[in-house]
Amino acid sequence: MTKIFNKLFYYIKNLVLPFLMFATIYIVVMMFQRLGKEPFGANFLEFIEVILPYILLIILLLINTFLHQDEVRNNIFYNLTSFLVMLTIFVFCYRALFDKNLILWHKLKYDIDFNYFTDQIAPMKTLLYLLSAANIILIVKGYIKVDDDIKETPVIEPKEENFKPLEEDNFKVLTEDEEEDFGLPKEADTNVTLDIKKDNNTNNNQHKNNKNYYYNNNKNKKNNYYKNNKNNYYKNNNHNNKPKQNNNNQNKPKKTFDFYE
Amino acid sequence: MKKFLKEYLNLFAYAALGLVFVITSFYLLINYYHSKELEKRYYVSDTDSSYISYKNKIEEIKNTLDTYNKNRNKNTSYLSLYTRLSTCKDVLETDGGLAKMETNKYYSPYDVYKLGQTFQGKLINTCWVVQLSYLTTDAVPKGYEEVVPFAEREIEIMGDRVSYALEELENNGSYFFSTGITSATIRNYLRSDYIAIVKSYNDFADVILNLSKKLNTKEEVKEESTVSGGVSDDQDIQ
Numbered sequence: 191m192t193k194i195f196n197k198l199f200y201y202i203k204n205l206v207l208p209f210l211m212f213a214t215i216y217i218v219v220m221m222f223q224r225l226g227k228e229p230f231g232a233n234f235l236e237f238i239e240v241i242l243p244y245i246l247l248i249i250l251l252l253i254n255t256f257l258h259q260d261e262v263r264n265n266i267f268y269n270l271t272s273f274l275v276m277l278t279i280f281v282f283c284y285r286a287l288f289d290k291n292l293i294l295w296h297k298l299k300y301d302i303d304f305n306y307f308t309d310q311i312a313p314m315k316t317l318l319y320l321l322s323a324a325n326i327i328l329i330v331k332g333y334i335k336v337d338d339d340i341k342e343t344p345v346i347e348p349k350e351e352n353f354k355p356l357e358e359d360n361f362k363v364l365t366e367d368e369e370e371d372f373g374l375p376k377e378a379d380t381n382v383t384l385d386i387k388k389d390n391n392t393n394n395n396q397h398k399n400n401k402n403y404y405y406n407n408n409k410n411k412k413n414n415y416y417k418n419n420k421n422n423y424y425k426n427n428n429h430n431n432k433p434k435q436n437n438n439n440q441n442k443p444k445k446t447f448d449f450y451e
Numbered sequence: 452m453k454k455f456l457k458e459y460l461n462l463f464a465y466a467a468l469g470l471v472f473v474i475t476s477f478y479l480l481i482n483y484y485h486s487k488e489l490e491k492r493y494y495v496s497d498t499d500s501s502y503i504s505y506k507n508k509i510e511e512i513k514n515t516l517d518t519y520n521k522n523r524n525k526n527t528s529y530l531s532l533y534t535r536l537s538t539c540k541d542v543l544e545t546d547g548g549l550a551k552m553e554t555n556k557y558y559s560p561y562d563v564y565k566l567g568q569t570f571q572g573k574l575i576n577t578c579w580v581v582q583l584s585y586l587t588t589d590a591v592p593k594g595y596e597e598v599v600p601f602a603e604r605e606i607e608i609m610g611d612r613v614s615y616a617l618e619e620l621e622n623n624g625s626y627f628f629s630t631g632i633t634s635a636t637i638r639n640y641l642r643s644d645y646i647a648i649v650k651s652y653n654d655f656a657d658v659i660l661n662l663s664k665k666l667n668t669k670e671e672v673k674e675e676s677t678v679s680g681g682v683s684d685d686q687d688i689q
Contacts (some may be wrong), residue, residue, distance in 0.1 A: 267465070267468055268464075268468060270472075271468045271471045271472050271475065274471075274472065274475040274476070274479070275471060275475055277475070277479065278475045278478045278479055278482075281478075281479065281482050282478075282482075285482065285486070289486065289489070290561070291486070291489035291490060291559065291560060291561070291623070292489070292623060292624045293560060293561060293564050293620050293621045293623055293624075294621055294624055296561055296564075297621065303624050305624050305625075306624035306625075309624070309625065310478075313474065313478060316474070317471055317474060317475065320467045320468075320470060320471045321467075321468075321471060323467050324464045324465075324467040324468050324471070327460050327463050327464040327467070328460075328464050330460060331457055331460040331461060331464065334453050334456060334457045334460075335453075336453045336454045336457060
């Protein structure tokens with residue numbers, strides 16, 4: 191429902207704004223004519239003061255549409271308020287042009303009540319400038335990307351009932367020194383490959399020299415020691431709180447690296 | 452830092468939008484109330500006392516002028532005044548004035564405005580300024596020297612009253628945020644302006660009536676007085 195209203199307000203606002211601009215231009219030009227001023231001559235600055243907020247808003251609306259800025263386009267509050275602004279400006283122009291209960295509509299002999307319209311120019315400008323300012327702020331906000339914008343999965347505390355010890359084949363408990371050595375770089379070389387030779391005289395500490403072996407075998411899986419455990423945890427402990435069947439063949443964790451080969 | 456900045460930008464944007472929302476709702480509501488206020492009409496019936504009294508005064512003026520016309524002498528200085536007062540009597544019954552106003556009808560602000568405009572344009576300009584302003588000069592006929600200053604002052608007051616009412620009507624495009632209760636208890640500007648204009652019509656008719664009544668007094672001057680300014684005697688009859 192909000193999407194429908196959003197699109198409705200967005201399109202109505204974009205279609206009505208040029209017509210309102212032309213209506214204000216007409217009224218202001220007739221007003222200048224009555225006063226003997228030249229809107230495109232000596233009094234051009236006075237004329238442009240009234241028209242500038244419209245031009246600014248139209249440029250911003252074009253930017254929103256052609257650059258697909260969803261931060262503004264899909265903002266229901268922005269579209270609703272801009273629709274209300276168009277409605278108020280429509281009321282001002284309509285009453286200045288067609289309300290015959292205003293005495294000056296008859297007296298000034300242009301069928302326009304200029305006095306009423308000049309009283310409304312200042313609030314009109316403030317509304318349009320505030321809309322433009324909000325538009326610019328939302329555009330800037332849309333271009334700022336923060337890592338925390340990624341949705342985090344809910345963290346569930348493990349229950350002792352569901353906690354199962356991990357299989358010993360696929361992990362080894364590292365000491366503190368080994369943990370420091372096991373730190374993986376953030377940026378990995380994807381094209382690196384190593385020829386690993388199997389030594390019969392294996393030592394428990396030989397994996398220190400084969401850090402990249404572990405890394406290159408695991409790079410596409412985006413795993414490290416701890417993440418591997420986490421995956422095993424979620425596989426064995428279904429966080430949707432549904433009972434899970436024990437299919438060892440399916441839930442068997444993938445073999446990532448072997449320490450003792 | 453980026454998150455901090457993003458949240459502040461959000462705050463400023465929604466503060467501006469909230470302000471816009473408040474301002475637009477204010478202007479929409481006030482324009483609605485104002486348009487409803489301007490749609491009010493004033494009802495004038497057949498039994499309107501001011502309308503009836505005005506018509507009665509015109510009849511009385513007619514009768515006094517007719518009695519003078521029957522009993523007048525040819526060599527009287529009041530003849531020019533009589534002709535001028537008869538033209539004023541016709542002006543009191545002019546189109547657009549109170550005498551020819553339709554009754555049992557609702558009148559808009561513009562209708563009341565036109566009523567005031569005819570008072571200024573016809574009654575004051577055509578009748579007083581053109582026809583009777585010579586009375587304020589040295590050419591005033593005898594017997595009218597004490598009456599004319601009072602008439603002049605009253606017409607000044609009437610003119611100010613009507614011009615004030617017309618300015619108030621012209622300014623009906625401006626508005627303030629009033630509820631129905633306050634507008635009903637404080638003032639209904641259309642009613643007050645209508646009453647001011649109609650009272651001026653009646654007061655003007657009173658002035659003409661008093662001037663015409665004095666024609667039939669016994670104080671008649673033998674010498675003819677010269678008329679300075681305005682229309683000459685030969686043109687009055689036409």
